[in-house]
Amino acid sequence: MKPGPRRSVSQSDIVDAAFEILEEKGVAGVSVRGVAGALGLTPTAMYTYFDSKNALLQAMVEQLLAGIATRPGADEDAAAPAWRERVTTIALALRARLAEHAGGVVLVTSGPLDGPNALAVAETIIEAFVEAGLEVDDAARAAHAVRAFTLGQAALEAARRTAPVEASAQQPLWSDSRHPLVEQTARLDLDGEGDDEFAAAIGRVIDGYTS
Amino acid sequence: MKPGPRRSVSQSDIVDAAFEILEEKGVAGVSVRGVAGALGLTPTAMYTYFDSKNALLQAMVEQLLAGIATRPGADEDAAAPAWRERVTTIALALRARLAEHAGGVVLVTSGPLDGPNALAVAETIIEAFVEAGLEVDDAARAAHAVRAFTLGQAALEAARRTAPVEASAQQPLWSDSRHPLVEQTARLDLDGEGDDEFAAAIGRVIDGYTS
DNA sequence: ACCTGAACACCGTTCAAGT
DNA sequence: ACCTGAACACCGTTCAAGT
Numbered sequence: 001m002k003p004g005p006r007r008s009v010s011q012s013d014i015v016d017a018a019f020e021i022l023e024e025k026g027v028a029g030v031s032v033r034g035v036a037g038a039l040g041l042t043p044t045a046m047y048t049y050f051d052s053k054n055a056l057l058q059a060m061v062e063q064l065l066a067g068i069a070t071r072p073g074a075d076e077d078a079a080a081p082a083w084r085e086r087v088t089t090i091a092l093a094l095r096a097r098l099a100e101h102a103g104g105v106v107l108v109t110s111g112p113l114d115g116p117n118a119l120a121v122a123e124t125i126i127e128a129f130v131e132a133g134l135e136v137d138d139a140a141r142a143a144h145a146v147r148a149f150t151l152g153q154a155a156l157e158a159a160r161r162t163a164p165v166e167a168s169a170q171q172p173l174w175s176d177s178r179h180p181l182v183e184q185t186a187r188l189d190l191d192g193e194g195d196d197e198f199a200a201a202i203g204r205v206i207d208g209y210t211s
Numbered sequence: 212m213k214p215g216p217r218r219s220v221s222q223s224d225i226v227d228a229a230f231e232i233l234e235e236k237g238v239a240g241v242s243v244r245g246v247a248g249a250l251g252l253t254p255t256a257m258y259t260y261f262d263s264k265n266a267l268l269q270a271m272v273e274q275l276l277a278g279i280a281t282r283p284g285a286d287e288d289a290a291a292p293a294w295r296e297r298v299t300t301i302a303l304a305l306r307a308r309l310a311e312h313a314g315g316v317v318l319v320t321s322g323p324l325d326g327p328n329a330l331a332v333a334e335t336i337i338e339a340f341v342e343a344g345l346e347v348d349d350a351a352r353a354a355h356a357v358r359a360f361t362l363g364q365a366a367l368e369a370a371r372r373t374a375p376v377e378a379s380a381q382q383p384l385w386s387d388s389r390h391p392l393v394e395q396t397a398r399l400d401l402d403g404e405g406d407d408e409f410a411a412a413i414g415r416v417i418d419g420y421t422s
Numbered sequence: 423a424c425c426t427g428a429a430c431a432c433c434g435t436t437c438a439a440g441t
Numbered sequence: 442a443c444c445t446g447a448a449c450a451c452c453g454t455t456c457a458a459g460t
Binding site: 204 | 408420
């Protein structure tokens, strides 16, 4: 492919390549140069497609959030009210997407969540709480809580997954002070990837706003 | 200060200098070279104090979390039960600390939260829920929810505060699709820094676990 | 309009050498 | 033990130039 006035790749191709690198090397490994190289482009050519690295990251966030707000097919067999299942489904999907790629959380945290897919997620959750009978403002508060909780859960998971840092190899700064309750409940693995624990937790949060 | 076998600065000095830079330039601006320069050291000298940049960041997290778990003075005038006020106080303090420095959230998300101060925060919240009458496992779940929600709230705040990216200057990809509920409730500023809204929200989360 | 090549001002980290 | 200086393999971004 020699230089020419025709686009040799699409924005979508670039985002896809960036996600591939994100999966392999984490968020720190995503570089303009690296993505360009993976596509056979010069780093400078990237600036034809995105104004900056940050714009690329924002586009990645949008793709990460794509499809989360779409209502699942009429799956109305459940005993729980439709709105409740819808909120739970979205929260689970959001968490799954964030956990899917290493660094997904940092990505989402790195800029304002005001893309169309981000707004669609917010809108859909508020809608569900309105359907639950909440007044609009309270529905927004509840939806915000669900988003914050889900993001925080994903953040705690991601933080735990990062390199164990060789533990106390470096720091005898903190000695063996006791945290008995933390140790006793470590087996619950609340920072871990249990869907059931998370679904139950979201249920509690919903309860806090609707009962 | 010419070279010599005596330490010219302390680990604490380095962490302090790093926080100063964090405040000025955000998390991306914190570099080994920059911190070294601020202290009049060579970049390589830094590796005498910390094994890697990551070790420095972990030390910063610990300092960020310092003192949050210490019980506030006997402030028992409130109508609310002591445990409830204690949880709320810690959550508010945690959020305030995370919001204090730009990039505090990314910092905390960048590695496992297993330092002594991080564990002390977790332990203290579990303790409070045990005091509330919860069984230990449920107390751990409730404490986890409080931590996740607080972290997520701080993350949403931080995300919103980052450069507005000139809005739609770059992307006509998403046109003016409607998100009426989001727009209608934007004035609530739930991603904003209202202590009252946050305290109320934490109250709802606590309710979800204790009622 | 799309792309290249060279350049600028940065990174984290390692290694040999000095005191 | 603590520190320097040089070096390696990287960054994001800009700018002039080619087709």
